[in-house]
Structures are given as structure tokens and as C-alpha cells.
Amino acid sequence: MSKYISKTGKINLLDEKIYTFLSDFTNLKNIIPADKVSDFSATADSCQFTVSGLGKAGLKMVEKEPFKLIKITSNGGPFSFFFWIQLKPVDEETSSTALRLTLEAELNPMMRMVIGNQIQNGLDKLVDYMVEYFNMKFNN
Structure with missing residues (x-):
């Protein structure tokens, strides 16, 4: 298994609000990029979708x-x-939360060489996107 750990992001919101949103896949419908993901369907605990260039996937x-x-x-x-x-509370006074993503994937050595850096960069970009999204959506 190959393990990738994102950078840590800081969201100016209580961990409870972030968790409540992220722990229900139906909340993701309006924030997934329509140009990259189609046929999205979800229940609270699972979702199915099609990623352009990769095909059908599910979580x-x-x-x-x-x-x-x-x-x-x-x-x-x-x-x-x-x-x-x-998620980890950073500062109770400012209601901020640290966010970190970890991905562990079964990749053969060739795949690891080809897409390893892309996975790492993708996780870091996802952290940036999530920080921006939560700070804008819930703090305005």
C-alpha cells in the first residue's frame, strides 16, 4: 500500500460543522466539479459517479x-x-479546525511512479479547495 498525506489546512469553523457537512455524501452534490464528474448519485454513506477519463467510481x-x-x-x-x-480543533477562541487528508492506495510500482506525485498534489489542492470552500460558505 502506498500512503500519501496532505498538507494541513486551517478552517475558521468549528470541527462539528465541518464534520456534519463532510460525513454526508449528499452534501457534495453541489460542490463537485461538473466538468470532471458526472452521473453523481449519493446516499448519506455512499456515492457513485463517473470521472471523465477514468470511468465509473464509487465511495x-x-x-x-x-x-x-x-x-x-x-x-x-x-x-x-x-x-x-x-479534523482537529486548533483554537477554541477562534473556532478554527485543522484539516488533513490521507490516502492509502494499492498501487503497483509502475503506477506509483506514474501517478504518485499527482496523488500528492491532488490531496494538497483538495485541502486548499476545502479550506477556501468552508471559509467562504460558512463564514460569510
């Missing part, structure tokens, strides 16, 4: 620890993986 929540951790696994798609969303 399933397998573990939740309120306000701290959401663990997700692949549910169909080109390769299997586990994905963690970790």
Missing part, C-alpha cells in the same frame, strides 16, 4: 468518529484505496 464511508475522523473506501473504480479526513 463508501466505513468509519466515522464524530468531529474527528471520516474513513472512506473505494466502492468500484479503477483501483482500491482508503481515504481519511482528519
